[in-house]
Amino acid sequence: MIKSTVDGAVAEIVLDAPEKLNALSLEAISELDAAYAEAEAAGVRALVLRGEGRAFCAGRDIAGVDPATDDVLGYLGAVESLMRRMAAFPAPTFAAVQGACLGVGLGLAIATDVVYVAKTAKVGSPFANIGAMLDSGGHALLYERVGAHRALDLIYTGELLSGTEAVEAGLFSRAFAADELLDFTRERAAKVAAGPTQAFLASKRLIDRLRDEALWRVVAEENRAQAELRDTADYREGFAAFQEKRTPGFTGS
Numbered sequence: 049m050i051k052s053t054v055d056g057a058v059a060e061i062v063l064d065a066p067e068k069l070n071a072l073s074l075e076a077i078s079e080l081d082a083a084y085a086e087a088e089a090a091g092v093r094a095l096v097l098r099g100e101g102r103a104f105c106a107g108r109d110i111a112g113v114d115p116a117t118d119d120v121l122g123y124l125g126a127v128e129s130l131m132r133r134m135a136a137f138p139a140p141t142f143a144a145v146q147g148a149c150l151g152v153g154l155g156l157a158i159a160t161d162v163v164y165v166a167k168t169a170k171v172g173s174p175f176a177n178i179g180a181m182l183d184s185g186g187h188a189l190l191y192e193r194v195g196a197h198r199a200l201d202l203i204y205t206g207e208l209l210s211g212t213e214a215v216e217a218g219l220f221s222r223a224f225a226a227d228e229l230l231d232f233t234r235e236r237a238a239k240v241a242a243g244p245t246q247a248f249l250a251s252k253r254l255i256d257r258l259r260d261e262a263l264w265r266v267v268a269e270e271n272r273a274q275a276e277l278r279d280t281a282d283y284r285e286g287f288a289a290f291q292e293k294r295t296p297g298f299t300g301s
Contacts, residue, residue: 050079051100052086057241059087059095060234066101071109072152074123081130088138094241095137096233097160098144099153104169107151110178115287120278124271127152127184131267134159135256140240140248144233145169145211146226155184157220158263161252164233166226169211171219176206179286179298183274188259188266193218 049072051062061083063070072080087095099105108123134141134156143157146166154171157163165171173182173190182190182203190199194217201207215223224232240248277283282298289296 049073049076050083052083054087054090054092056238057093058234058237059090059092061087061095061097063097063099063105066099066103068109068111069103069106069148070099070101070153071106071111073109074126076109077123077126077130077152081126081133084130084133084137092241093139093245094237095139095141096144096237097141097156098230098233099146101147103147103153104143104145104149105153105156106148107153107174110287110290113287115278115284118278121271121275124183124274127155128264128267128271131155131159131185132264135260138249139245140237140252142233142237142240144230145171145220146229150174150208151182151186152184154186154189158185158189162236163220164229164236165211165214165220165223166229167210167212167223168226169214169223170208171211171214172206172208173203174206174208176204177286177296178290179280179282179284179296180277181270181274183267183270185263185267185270187270188263189219192262 049063049065051064053060061080065071141161143160143163145157145163146169149157149169149171173186175182187199190202209217211223214220281301285298286296
């Protein structure tokens with residue numbers, strides 16, 4: 049599921065399950081955490097994260113999850129731990145985002161220093177379709193960048209932003225044609241890897257200090273609320289409808 053390579057001073061970590069749009073199981077989260085630990089131990093001076101195929105990451109892999117017995121807190125706890133490792137990585141990090149960037153996938157982008165997106169990427173909160181709520185820091189990102197009204201509009205409707213719209217709204221750094229995205233990201237990471245790493249890390253620590261309190265407080269609250277939603281009828285119906293590939297019939301309970 050997770051591949052990683054080191055080329056000179058740059059690590060590249062790849063979500064490699066294109067057949068399921070790189071959706072992440074608990075096992076994959078553990079593999080990804082280990083890949084970041086290995087890149088850190090290798091002493092790289094920049095890191096690129098990307099997804100194989102037509103999506104960056106479509107979120108959590110819920111294909112075989114039974115909501116009645118789902119350890120959602122355990123899963124989201126692992127995601128939070130991974131995000132904290134990613135955010136604290138001791139070198140500049142970059143993500144190349146194409147296709148779906150949803151749920152946990154959005155969390156991976158939030159925890160990355162610089163995110164470049166394909167103009168046709170799809171970013172946002174599809175949770176309205178499964179009776180769950182946005183998690184992995186998504187509330188903090190949307191509220192900070194687009195404000196309360198637009199954030200709730202996106203959450204309620206499940207509408208997704210294109211990569212171009214996400215950049216225009218200030219969610220991410222730059223948008224490119226899909227066939228230019230990865231080359232630009234790799235070139236930028238290589239250039240930064242040859243720069244003054246300690247100066248970059250000093251700036252990274254300051255930026256992290258400015259955002260950390262709100263981000264991690266929101267993540268903890270999202271985890272708690274998602275675990276409570278697990279016991280609702282709509283959550284169970286949403287999961288069942290997704291797995292059965294049908295339209296859910298929500299009752300509001």
